[in-house]
Amino acid sequence: MSRDLVEGPGGEGRPLLASHHGSADPRYDEYRDEAPDDLEELQRTKAVERRLLWKLDLRMSVLLLIYILNYIDRDSAGAARLRGFEEDLKLDKTQFASILSVFYFGYMLMQIPSNMILVYIGRPSVYLPCCTMLWGIVSFYTGLATSYHGALLARFLLGFVEAGFYPGALFLISRWYRRSEISQRTAYLMCGIFIGEAFGALIASGILNLMNGVLGYAAWRWLFFVEGGLTILVATFALFIIPDFPEAKSVSWLTPEEYQLARRRMVEDSDSSGDSLISTKASTTTFNGFISAVSDWKVWGMAIALYFITLSASFHMYFPTLAATIGFDAGTTMLLCAPPWIYAGAVTLWVSRHSDRTGERCMHIVLPLVVGIIGFLLAMSTMNAIVRYFSLFLMTQTKTGLIGLFAWSAAATSGPVAKRAVAIALVNTLGHCSNIVGAFLWVKEWGPSYNKSFAICTATSLISIAICLFMRMNFRRLNKEMDMDDGLRGQSNSDSEGQAVKSSWRYHT
Numbered sequence: 001m002s003r004d005l006v007e008g009p010g011g012e013g014r015p016l017l018a019s020h021h022g023s024a025d026p027r028y029d030e031y032r033d034e035a036p037d038d039l040e041e042l043q044r045t046k047a048v049e050r051r052l053l054w055k056l057d058l059r060m061s062v063l064l065l066i067y068i069l070n071y072i073d074r075d076s077a078g079a080a081r082l083r084g085f086e087e088d089l090k091l092d093k094t095q096f097a098s099i100l101s102v103f104y105f106g107y108m109l110m111q112i113p114s115n116m117i118l119v120y121i122g123r124p125s126v127y128l129p130c131c132t133m134l135w136g137i138v139s140f141y142t143g144l145a146t147s148y149h150g151a152l153l154a155r156f157l158l159g160f161v162e163a164g165f166y167p168g169a170l171f172l173i174s175r176w177y178r179r180s181e182i183s184q185r186t187a188y189l190m191c192g193i194f195i196g197e198a199f200g201a202l203i204a205s206g207i208l209n210l211m212n213g214v215l216g217y218a219a220w221r222w223l224f225f226v227e228g229g230l231t232i233l234v235a236t237f238a239l240f241i242i243p244d245f246p247e248a249k250s251v252s253w254l255t256p257e258e259y260q261l262a263r264r265r266m267v268e269d270s271d272s273s274g275d276s277l278i279s280t281k282a283s284t285t286t287f288n289g290f291i292s293a294v295s296d297w298k299v300w301g302m303a304i305a306l307y308f309i310t311l312s313a314s315f316h317m318y319f320p321t322l323a324a325t326i327g328f329d330a331g332t333t334m335l336l337c338a339p340p341w342i343y344a345g346a347v348t349l350w351v352s353r354h355s356d357r358t359g360e361r362c363m364h365i366v367l368p369l370v371v372g373i374i375g376f377l378l379a380m381s382t383m384n385a386i387v388r389y390f391s392l393f394l395m396t397q398t399k400t401g402l403i404g405l406f407a408w409s410a411a412a413t414s415g416p417v418a419k420r421a422v423a424i425a426l427v428n429t430l431g432h433c434s435n436i437v438g439a440f441l442w443v444k445e446w447g448p449s450y451n452k453s454f455a456i457c458t459a460t461s462l463i464s465i466a467i468c469l470f471m472r473m474n475f476r477r478l479n480k481e482m483d484m485d486d487g488l489r490g491q492s493n494s495d496s497e498g499q500a501v502k503s504s505w506r507y508h509t
Contacts, residue, residue: 045261052258056176059253060185062234062241063169066132067192069231070165072200073139074103074158076227077151078320079204079334080220088218093444095148099155100317101439106159108429114164115171115425116290119418124172125242127164132235134161140228143221167425174410174420175245178265179508180356183407187352190403194345194396197316198338203227205334289418298471299423302409305467306431309405312372312461313398314438315453322392325448326385336389344396348403355404361411361508362472365404369461372398376454376461383449398461405468411508412475434460475507482506 077085077099086096118127135158142154173185204223212219243251246262254262293299315322324333347368355364375394378387406428413423441453 048257048261049265052254052262053181055253055258056243056262057185059241059243060173060176060189062238063128063172063189064192064195065234066128066165066231066238067169067189068196068199069132069227069234070135070162071193071196072203072227073135073231074162075197075200075317076139076142076204076223077155078317079201079208080223082320082324082333083208083212083220084218085220088220089145089148089151091148094440097439097443099148099151101436102152103155103159104432104435104439106156106161107163107432107435108159110160110163111167111429111432112290112422112425115167115421116418118164118168118171119289119421122247123244124168125244126239128168128172128242129235129238131161131164131168132238133232135165136228136231136233136235138228139224139231141224143217143224143228167421167428170406170410170428171421171424172243172245174424175266176243176262178268179411180359182356182411183361183404184352184356186407186410187348187403190399190406191345191348193316193399193403194341194348197319198341198345200227201320201334201337201341208334289420290422292419293413293422293426296413296419296423298412298474299409299426300430301467301471301474302405302412303427303430305464305471306402306405306409306427307434308460308464308467309369309398309402310431311434311438311441312369312457312464313402314435314441315395315457316399317435317439318442319392321442321447322379322450323389325383325450326389340392340396343393344399347397348400351400351404352407355407359508361404361408362468365401365408365468366465368397368400368404369465372396372401373458373461376458380449380451380454398457401464405464408508472509475509479506479509 077096081096085091091099114131118124121127138154138158138161142151142158145151145154169189170186173189174182177185203226207223207226208219210219211217211222214222217225243253246259246266251259251262319337320333323336326333326336328336351364351368355361371394375391375397378391378394382388409427410420410424413420441456442450446452
């Protein structure tokens with residue numbers, strides 16, 4: 001059997017390796033020679049791959065736990081607002097919004113440098129837990145703030161040290177999983193948002209109701225103490241769980257056979273850029289990767305789409321405030337915040353699995369955004385408590401679209417490892433720029449209806465939809481061009497090799 005086929009997204013066959021014939025890049029021959037040559041060997045390889053994925057998923061699950069804490073820590077200020085945060089720090093009407101938005105200045109400042117550092121040192125097993133431990137320390141000390149400027153500095157530092165985790169985690173996932181597997185794994189990671197929003201609200205409800213005055217500290221201060229301390233504890237354990245990149249010299253938790261397969265999978269899933277996805281020490285330097293990423297229009301297209309989706313989802317920073325417009329006390333309000341996010345997490349998991357199974361990306365982003373728009377319009381139409389609460393469930397689907405776009409952008413970036421690292425960070429950085437603006441969309445003067453805020457979110461969702469459709473159209477055009485190039489290359493090689501050599505890499509649409 002000269003060319004074994006396995007099932008790809010949407011059911012199409014794709015080569016287990018890009019080609020068994022001669023390659024312009026001899027660096028891959030080591031892995032291509034290991035391709036299974038018969039059905040029995042192929043079945044054995046699939047069994048090894050199942051074990052590999054099980055081990056990977058188990059270790060990567062700690063990233064989900066850390067990301068839950070990431071969102072709990074960054075959203076603590078919104079919950080603290082319900083129990084005296086503004087009054088104790090003597091904040092005026094715009095200073096609270098400034099405290100929220102300054103987080104994203106630090107967040108944006110460090111994202112791209114952080115992923116470049118990660119590529120350079122090549123040790124996510126150390127780098128990511130250290131980032132987590134640092135933000136746990138900063139979160140803990142936020143509870144000791146006594147003034148506006150102290151809280152402002154703490155939030156800036158929190159954004160600065162949190163910045164490295166998400167793009168670094170997404171980059172790590174992209175180094176171990178195929179593109180056809182990334183959407184579901186990204187969704188698992190991003191479910192940390194929903195779990196963090198839901199259980200963060202439950203934790204905050206308990207702390208705010210039960211710990212006011214304990215040891216002389218206000219309840220909102222205990223919120224930062226407890227959540228920061230928990231983050232430090234989890235970061236310590238993560239040092240022993242998070243894996244390094246596949247090219248690490250020794251991977252004790254994999255058998256030699258699983259380790260070789262893990263490396264080979266990355267070669268199979270690479271494009272023809274000439275820079276292997278299995279080595280961070282490839283020919284392209286980190287700086288050249290930066291230049292390549294910032295000069296790629298596709299990266300900017302994804303980044304701009306994410307900017308507008310993130311602006312549409314800015315309501316999450318004020319979710320307790322929006323839930324409070326229903327008319328319940330602070331404790332009940334925090335409890336009511338949990339169900340919409342639990343629902344959103346369940347829907348996101350289903351959507352991501354369906355997206356990976358079909359290989360379709362764009363409409364798995366667009367349709368959740370449409371549902372979110374319906375939620376915004378419902379909230380604008382009435383102040384009825386039941387309808388407003390139902391609208392919160394629909395609004396959270398905006399986050400489902402956001403997660404789908406993250407996965408799409410990670411899978412759509414071709415080229416060297418250094419470029420992929422910078423591209424992931426660049427998309428995430430520009431996307432989070434909108435949170436600076438979003439923090440000021442929900443000022444008290446626009447409440448309690450917040451109709452102006454919802455109208456802006458509706459408009460930005462529509463812009464996001466238009467950009468996603470534009471990107472899909474162009475990706476389809478590029479795929480057709482690659483099909484034509486493969487056809488011409490196949491004709492020129494058919495006499496010498498007896499078979500056209502075809503690249504399996506295509507943009508997901």
